[in-house]
Each structure stands twice: as C-alpha cells, then as structure tokens.
Amino acid sequence: MSKPGPRRLTTPLSPADVARLRVGDCVLLSGVVYCARDAAHKHLVELIDGGEALPFDPVGQAIYYAGPSPARPGNVIGSAGPTTSGRMDPYTPTLLRAGIRATIGKGRRSLEVREAMKKFGAVYLGVVGGVAALIAQSVVACEVIAFPELGPEAVQRIEFKDLPTFVINDAVGGDLYEEAAARYARPLDKLDKGDRWCPTGGDR
Numbered sequence: 001m002s003k004p005g006p007r008r009l010t011t012p013l014s015p016a017d018v019a020r021l022r023v024g025d026c027v028l029l030s031g032v033v034y035c036a037r038d039a040a041h042k043h044l045v046e047l048i049d050g051g052e053a054l055p056f057d058p059v060g061q062a063i064y065y066a067g068p069s070p071a072r073p074g075n076v077i078g079s080a081g082p083t084t085s086g087r088m089d090p091y092t093p094t095l096l097r098a099g100i101r102a103t104i105g106k107g108r109r110s111l112e113v114r115e116a117m118k119k120f121g122a123v124y125l126g127v128v129g130g131v132a133a134l135i136a137q138s139v140v141a142c143e144v145i146a147f148p149e150l151g152p153e154a155v156q157r158i159e160f161k162d163l164p165t166f167v168i169n170d171a172v173g174g175d176l177y178e179e180a181a182a183r184y185a186r187p188l189d190k191l192d193k194g195d196r197w198c199p200t201g202g203d204r
Helices: 015-019 038-049 092-098 111-120 132-136 148-153 176-184
Strands: 007-010 026-035 062-064 102-105 123-126 139-146 155-169
Touching: 026 102, 038 092, 038 148, 092 111, 111 123, 111 155, 155 176
Parallel strands: 007 026, 026 062, 062 102, 102 123
Antiparallel strands: 026 155, 123 155, 139 155
C-alpha cells in the first residue's frame, strides 16, 4: 500500500493520473463524474454494442455507482451513497474499453473487471457506505442527462469538489481486499506497530 496523504485529482483523468495511483491511496476527486446504476449501465452497453454514441464522452471519465434521492428544497442533491459495485460487473469491461478510467462504489470487483482495469488502464475507487449525506456535501451541481424514465437510476452528470475516495483496485493489479487480508492475517504479536491500529488511535 502507498503512504498516507491524499492525492487531488480532477476529471477527466489522464493515463498518467491513473498510472501513479496505488492500492490504499486516498484520493480527493473533483470535476464531472457520471452517476449510473445497473439499469443505466445496461442501456449504455446496448448503445456501445449497437455502434451508437453515448450520452457523454467516456474518455478519461469516472462513473459513480449510485442512485441519488431527490434533492430537498435549497439542496443540490439528496442522499448520494454508493451501491454495491458487483451489480455493474457484467457491463464494466465494455465501458472501460470505451475509455472510462475510474469507477466509484463499494465492495469487491470480479476477476474479469480487475483484468480489464489492467488492460485498459483504469482504477476502482471506494467510498464509505453509510455516509450518503456527507458525500452529498461534496456535490457542486447535478443534472439528469440520459434515460430520465429510470427515475433515480437515470444517468446524472454530477460535479464534485473533493469527493473523498480511496483506491481499492489499481491499474497494475493491486487489490486492497487481498492486501489487507494478507496483512492482518498475521498473529497480533507479529504485526508491525504501524499495523496495530484501533479507532482510538492506540495499539490494541
């Protein structure tokens, strides 16, 4: 894992932006991100397979797996927490091939998706579940741009300012779940002091 300290990135992401990220990096992401869940992904892939244009240029862009709730009066967006990323696994390799460089969500990805990230130079960023209201505070602007008939699952163009994320899968095959499991599988007395972490800040 990389050393602590957030990296600041702005979309669209360049190949160099993605190449320097490693598992465990904290990333504060700004710029336009496209929000879509499984129903919208199905439509997007159908467009690609049919040789039709997508409703946005995918090159260098990021997709956030969420279906935000309607905004209350005076707010830009409602609750905007992540959904389980595995739902999008059947569609993700096609979108990565089209130019998407980052996906954002929660949970593990399939082997096929991880291999596609290596092949096409993409990363998977995690956001913490259960803090949807906090995530919404990073939203500057939001608008539906495609498939409005899907309601909250329509494709939305969201502008973020410093969305807090962390790298779960990098473009060289790193996997945070695997690395963390290997690190913490050691007996407690064999852990380095820096690994013996607990929420209070002291050693366990």
